[in-house]
Amino acid sequence: MSDIRVQNTKNNLITALLSCLEDKSVHELKVKDIIDKAGVSTRTFYQYYSDVNDLLRDIEDSFMAEYLKNVEKDRDSLGDLDLDVPFEDQLETILNATKNTIEFCYAHKKEIQLLLSDNGDTRFYNMIFHTGCEKIMKRMSQMKHIDELKMDEKDQMRMMISVQVFVYSIIGMVRVLLEYSDRLAPYDVRQSILTFLRESPIASMNINKK
Incomplete structure (x- = not known):
């Protein structure tokens, strides 16, 4: 069987499984459900x-x-984030540095919605959550003037908690934005994200900045 036919068959099975999640929990799915759909x-x-x-x-x-x-x-473009510039300018930099990720999420809207739904898989949610926390902490460690922040062990712990809560909220926000994506103009999406970012761990870093 050619590579194209193999991939087409796999894509057919993938589409079938995702379609099944509209009606059944992933834990209830049987092979028969998928092959019947495919x-x-x-x-x-x-x-x-x-x-x-x-x-x-x-x-x-x-x-x-x-x-x-x-x-x-997107991460590569965040290396220029400077805590010495006004906070709103920092938010613009962060927002502009999410362009590829946001476009990817919109392109895979249905897949994300189904995998994060009540019928979806906890493993997928956990992968998104832990990856998000890891990437944000890595980004923050590379910011300009990060070493100038006076953060003791408790401050660092609070920051870690803040990041985890933030990532949890991001996942919820993405689900909501995808749900209403057909009715939101790009400007509205941008403003929603900006409003959300004002409560991000970056805000805490600005508070801690001396």
């Missing part, structure tokens, strides 16, 4: 995947690989 045989399914979880892992791992590529593109 219109393929049981033999075809097992030619590529050992079970439902194997297919689910393929979907999630492929998503995360592409997601991280876009996050890294």
Whole structure:
């Protein structure tokens, strides 16, 4: 079988699983549900995947690989974030440095909505959450003048908690924005994100700045 046919078959199975999540929890899904939706045989399914979880892992791992590529593109542009400039200017820099990630999320809107839904997979949520925390902490450590902040151990702990709460909120915000994306103009989305960023860990860093 050609590579194109193999990929088309896999894409068909991926689409079928995601479609099944509209009606069933991932924990309730059976191989039969997926092959019936995909219109393929049981033999075809097992030619590529050992079970439902194997297919689910393929979907999630492929998503995360592409997601991280876009996050890294944005991360490079955050190296110029300067805590000495006005806070609103900092927010503009941060917002502009999320362009690729936001576009990626919108391009994969349905996939994200289903995987983060009540029918979705906790593992996927945890992957997004822990990756988000890790990337934000890494970005913050590379900011200009970060060493000038006078933060003791308790301050650092508060910052870590702030980042985790922030990432948790980001996931919720993304779900809401994707839900209303068809009715929101780009300007409205931008303003919503800016409002949200005003409560970000960057705000705490500005408070701690001496």
